[in-house]
Amino acid sequence: MKKGKKLYEGKAKIIYATNDKNIVIQYFKDDATAFNNQKKTTIEGKGVLNNRISEHILSNLAKIGIKNHLVKRLNMREQIVKFVEIIPIEFIIRNVATGSITKRLGIEDGTVLKEPLIEYCLKDDKLGDPLVSEQHILAFDWASKNEIDLVKKMILRINDFMIGMFMGVGIKLIDFKLEFGRIKIDGKNEVILADEISPDTCRLWDSITDKKLDKDRFRKDLGDLIPAYTEVAKRLGILHEQSNVSAVNVTQLSSVKRKNK
Numbered sequence: 001m002k003k004g005k006k007l008y009e010g011k012a013k014i015i016y017a018t019n020d021k022n023i024v025i026q027y028f029k030d031d032a033t034a035f036n037n038q039k040k041t042t043i044e045g046k047g048v049l050n051n052r053i054s055e056h057i058l059s060n061l062a063k064i065g066i067k068n069h070l071v072k073r074l075n076m077r078e079q080i081v082k083f084v085e086i087i088p089i090e091f092i093i094r095n096v097a098t099g100s101i102t103k104r105l106g107i108e109d110g111t112v113l114k115e116p117l118i119e120y121c122l123k124d125d126k127l128g129d130p131l132v133s134e135q136h137i138l139a140f141d142w143a144s145k146n147e148i149d150l151v152k153k154m155i156l157r158i159n160d161f162m163i164g165m166f167m168g169v170g171i172k173l174i175d176f177k178l179e180f181g182r183i184k185i186d187g188k189n190e191v192i193l194a195d196e197i198s199p200d201t202c203r204l205w206d207s208i209t210d211k212k213l214d215k216d217r218f219r220k221d222l223g224d225l226i227p228a229y230t231e232v233a234k235r236l237g238i239l240h241e242q243s244n245v246s247a248v249n250v251t252q253l254s255s256v257k258r259k260n261k
């Protein structure tokens with residue numbers, strides 16, 4: 001398989017064409033942005049960790065029947081993924097209120113929600129990814145009713161699975177963002193999970209101390225982002241206990257064999 005031209009560059013990833021029109025390469029950058037690009041920096045090693053963590057989560061989701069775009073990890077920074085037409089909605093799932101919802105609605109930070117709350121944001125950087133309702137999605141044909149219903153079912157299963165997975169390693173899944181894409185499989189239109197699931201796109205708090213193990217370390221200037229992401233990877237069993245990911249030794253990650261495969 002040959003890597004072709006750049007098809008799309010987002011804030012944290014690049015998509016490259018390949019000689020197979022159904023397959024693209026997803027490259028994880030070290031760039032970190034927050035608040036719709038108002039704050040940005042480069043954190044060496046972040047892309048490597050997100051590549052591994054996202055591979056781990058998506059391959060486990062596939063095992064419970066959640067169809068997704070991951071074919072396989074190619075190297076430290078790249079994955080082979082199925083080419084999909086991304087639905088232009090960011091699906092936010094909240095188990096505990098924190099972040100934008102606390103400011104928007106005056107909800108106390110850390111409020112445990114009675115049941116998972118799904119919010120929709122239009123994926124448009126120029127507009128700052130505004131919150132929209134299901135009616136907006138239908139009115140402007142961003143997705144069909146059938147697609148939204150399918151996505152909602154998948155979201156609840158993904159949330160249940162991920163809450164359990166993280167709980168088992170002493171982490172609370174506070175909230176996260178998912179993206180889905182359209183694809184034809186055996187001539188049939190389907191909607192599958194796409195993009196990434198990583199500490200960039202989830203809020204993960206240590207179960208006992210509430211220590212933040214996610215991109216809030218950058219958003220809130222808490223520092224030590226790489227040690228936090230490394231902690232997540234280690235607890236998930238992706239990295240050996242002794243691996244210490246720093247800017248200088250991220251190369252080590254490429255040779256670490258996955259324990260769970």
Ligand code: TMP
Nearest residue numbers: 098099100101175176177200201202203
């Ligand atoms: P929020 O509290 O800023 O709305 O974020 C909710 C969750 O969604 C949080 O886990 C971070 C994630 N998220 C993204 O992955 N990308 C985004 O562009 C935004 C706004 C949030």
